[in-house]
Amino acid sequence: MNEKIKIHIDGKECWTTNGTSIIDAAKENGIFIPSLCHVDGIKPAGSCRICNVQVNGRNMTACSTPAVDGMHIESNIPELEEMRKAIIEIMFVAGNHFCPACEKSGNCELQALGYRYQMMVPRFPYEFPEKGVNADSKYIYHDRNRCIMCKRCVRGVMKDGKHVFAFNSRGGENLHIELDTELASQLTEAEALAAMDICPVGAILKKERGYYQPIGERKYDKEPIGSEIENK
Amino acid sequence: MSKPVVATTSLAGCFGCHMSLLDIDERILELIELVEFNKSPIDDIKTFTKHCDIGLIEGGCCNSENIHVLKDFRKNCTILVSLGECAIMGGLPALRNGIPVEECIREAYLDGPTVGLNKEQILPNDDELPMILDKVYPCHEIVKIDYYLPGCAPRADLIWNALIALVTGDELKLPYEVVKFD
Numbered sequence: 001m002n003e004k005i006k007i008h009i010d011g012k013e014c015w016t017t018n019g020t021s022i023i024d025a026a027k028e029n030g031i032f033i034p035s036l037c038h039v040d041g042i043k044p045a046g047s048c049r050i051c052n053v054q055v056n057g058r059n060m061t062a063c064s065t066p067a068v069d070g071m072h073i074e075s076n077i078p079e080l081e082e083m084r085k086a087i088i089e090i091m092f093v094a095g096n097h098f099c100p101a102c103e104k105s106g107n108c109e110l111q112a113l114g115y116r117y118q119m120m121v122p123r124f125p126y127e128f129p130e131k132g133v134n135a136d137s138k139y140i141y142h143d144r145n146r147c148i149m150c151k152r153c154v155r156g157v158m159k160d161g162k163h164v165f166a167f168n169s170r171g172g173e174n175l176h177i178e179l180d181t182e183l184a185s186q187l188t189e190a191e192a193l194a195a196m197d198i199c200p201v202g203a204i205l206k207k208e209r210g211y212y213q214p215i216g217e218r219k220y221d222k223e224p225i226g227s228e229i230e231n232k
Numbered sequence: 233m234s235k236p237v238v239a240t241t242s243l244a245g246c247f248g249c250h251m252s253l254l255d256i257d258e259r260i261l262e263l264i265e266l267v268e269f270n271k272s273p274i275d276d277i278k279t280f281t282k283h284c285d286i287g288l289i290e291g292g293c294c295n296s297e298n299i300h301v302l303k304d305f306r307k308n309c310t311i312l313v314s315l316g317e318c319a320i321m322g323g324l325p326a327l328r329n330g331i332p333v334e335e336c337i338r339e340a341y342l343d344g345p346t347v348g349l350n351k352e353q354i355l356p357n358d359d360e361l362p363m364i365l366d367k368v369y370p371c372h373e374i375v376k377i378d379y380y381l382p383g384c385a386p387r388a389d390l391i392w393n394a395l396i397a398l399v400t401g402d403e404l405k406l407p408y409e410v411v412k413f414d
């Protein structure tokens with residue numbers, strides 16, 4: 001299993017071990033491929049498509065596709081970069097993202113990608129959809145206005161072997177992620193904080209945390225998302 | 233050659249973007265060497281007295297007067313810039329977009345915890361007052377906007393860099409730190 005394999009990403013020779021996902025292989029070799037629905041330590045879902053790369057001209061999700069010896073992968077090409085920017089813009093208009101009033105601002109992965117791709121304005125009309133808020137549990141504030149349906153919480157936030165977050169129904173117009181209020185009320189403060197960290201955006205907030213870091217000291221204030229990989 | 237002419241306005245905004253413009257500090261002296269200001273709260277010129285090259289729009293459109301002013305700017309400016317989150321996407325005023333107008337007005341004038349003394353239950357309803365719109369609109373949904381400068385407020389350096397680029401025709405410098413949505 002630990003066999004070394006050689007792949008090419010954007011023409012650069014990269015080494016990784018057999019079975020590693022393309023996104024992790026890229027990371028090991030100092031190449032950033034953007035991701036949203038994927039986070040380290042959770043089984044990939046391959047749903048947001050922002051990590052799309054091309055292998056032999058075909059689009060594949062880098063988070064859920066394992067690297068295979070001899071693969072030639074294209075990531076930083078105009079076609080894909082343009083598509084990624086469009087996905088980011090869609091996410092901004094499909095929710096209600098009032099960054100100035102969001103406690104995740106500065107630490108939000110969606111916003112950080114907006115910065116990285118220098119989104120000055122989304123090309124799509126704002127939808128201002130009506131979405132709900134669930135503030136009924138002790139430590140968690142769940143604001144669906146900012147949810148990008150990445151399902152990181154569904155896969156990663158558990159209490160006593162049960163899912164704290166789940167889809168309300170399968171398919172349909174009103175598909176959304178719901179918080180199990182009763183289960184969520186049993187989360188400890190530390191578990192609530194961990195849930196907040198799993199969410200890439202400000203849809204899951206730990207209550208009474210507020211704006212705990214000054215502007216200028218937050219994660220993405222000074223350096224673009226991905227630079228921690230590229231400048232390694 | 234005459235200087236480029238700049239106009240500015242604040243629609244449904246908080247004047248934060250204008251404050252940020254003033255945050256260019258002593259560069260304001262350089263700015264007034266480079267451009268001339270026309271209609272703007274900064275010099276208190278209330279109506280256009282000539283055609284302008286650049287119009288900076290703070291705030292989105294929440295009422296009929298905002299629409300009127302915005303259209304006036306479009307007519308009188310060659311280039312229109314949406315300055316800040318409110319102009320770009322409605323900003324905090326647009327938090328009301330999911331709530332029916334009637335409910336908003338009731339909350340503001342009748343039911344809200346700070347209303348207190350409105351014993352006669354009066355709702356603002358005078359011909360002089362602009363009509364509240366059904367929701368707050370981004371400026372580019374009302375007129376054509378040429379450029380967008382995000383931020384709440386946009387960083388002073390972003391406004392400065394953009395104005396210099398527009399006036400000199402040089403390429404706009406966009407260092408990472410200046411493009412922010414908060």
Ligand code: SF4
Nearest residue numbers: 097099102108201202
């Ligand atoms: S979740 Fe992110 S993009 Fe959305 S409002 Fe909060 S900071 Fe902005």
Ligand code: SF4
Nearest residue numbers: 147148150151153199
């Ligand atoms: S609440 Fe957060 S983690 Fe869960 S699906 Fe929505 S954006 Fe993803």
Ligand code: FES
Nearest residue numbers: 037046048049063
């Ligand atoms: S990060 Fe790969 S599909 Fe979302």
